[in-house]
Every structure is written in C-alpha cells, then in structure tokens.
Amino acid sequence: MDINKLTELLSAEVKNLGENKKVETGYCGDFLSFAMSRAPSQSAWFTVMSNVNVAAVSLLADVSVIVLCENVIPDDALLNRCVSEGLSVICTKYSAYEAAGMLFVAMKNEEKYCLPER
C-alpha cells in the first residue's frame, strides 16, 4: 500500500502530498501522546485532530500520512507545517473506524497484514 492507493481507496482529497510513501499499517486515535508512542512508523494515522501539533507528532513518529476523517480539514497552521515539512495529509468523509477498516481489508487482501500480538 502507498499514499496514492490509500487516497483512492478512501476517495480522499489530497491536501498535501510529500513523497508517495509506503503505508505498512495504520493507527487510530486523537490523543497526541498515544499516537506519539503507539503509531508505528510508516503508518497511516486516522484522526479528527486537525491542529498543528499533529504535524510534529507525525514527523517525530515517522507517520507516512495523516488521514483526517469525517470531513475534517486541517487548520491553516497544520497545512502550512505539512507543506513546509513535506508531510502528506489527506481528508476523507469516512470515520476513523471505516477508513481503518478499509485499509485493513485492502492489506489483508494483499496478504500484507496480520495483527500484531498483544
């Protein structure tokens, strides 16, 4: 999976595209310090949080793409930060559950995904 394919899968709107990075997995959540430590690198981060701190967390955690769910759009500061840092951010009408579910199914079909042990 990569950002372009995910964008198509989620009928998403690209707000900023850096590199078309690989997407190996996903993470859902809005609390920044959960995402910071739990979002795997090369993941798609599904969230409705749209302020500039989302960019800092994504950069530091090596998130591949920020997926803003439920028609949320990035605020100006977040978008500017994404543009200046080359961070990808896309917007979808789907909820975090739906969008992550779609990614999960697509990756499962590619036989690229199994749940990590907990």
Add this chain to the structure above:
Amino acid sequence: MSDECIRLEFKVDSENFASAGSASEAVKTQLKLLGINSHDVRRVAIAMYEGEINMVIHAKGGTAVVEIYQNRVDITLADRGPGIADIDLAMKEGYSTAPDNIRELGFGAGMGLPNMKKNTDEMRIVSNPGVGTTIYMKVNLT
C-alpha cells in the same frame, strides 16, 4: 575519545504553539545525519518531544540540552514552572492536570511522562513546587 560529544542547546518557547516540538525535530534530524538506527532515534524523539511539550504546556517554556555521545544520548530539560508536587502521581498513566483548552488540542491523556520513562534507559525528575522542574534522561544507543 569516548567522552567526546555533540552538544545541542535549545530555548523552548511557550508562546508559539506552532513551533512546539521544533527542538525535538532538530535533534531527530541530527541523529539521523549521524546514522543512528531508526529505533534509537525514535526513542529519543518520543522522550524529548513529550518533555518539550510538557515544558510548553505546564511550565511556560524552559531549556533543553542534548548531548550525543558514541553510545548514548543525554537529555536535560529544565524549567522554572510551577514544579510537580507529587512525582509518583504525575508518573501514573492517565494522570493529567491539563486544562480544557489544552485537551481540545489533543494533549492531556496523561501519557507523556510514562512515554518518557518507557523510551529511556534512565530518567530522573527533580522538582520543587514554586521553583521549577529538571528532568534528566538517558537513552543508550544500540
């Protein structure tokens, strides 16, 4: 020599939320340039970001000193904020005094200090209410 290090110093500003995290980003960039493995870089980045953002949110800013040695990274975060009265309580997952306007931004899960602990090999908090807080962290490089 083995005790040679690269020393980076940052003033962490509390006014501009948009730049919060910039010290951590600079450190991450530097570590990547030095060819440190991504797992270690990630640990330093997580620990430092949580500490940096805590100084912004809870202590009106402070200073960060990062020393990169051959086999470890030392991070010292110092502020003159309100201090932490009960450190054991503050270290508990889920404990947070973040006000509503800060929670609306996605902070306040009470996971920052536990994240710092988890991602470092040593961590020490020295805090005096009314005087400030200093946090020392060490991450061994593998």
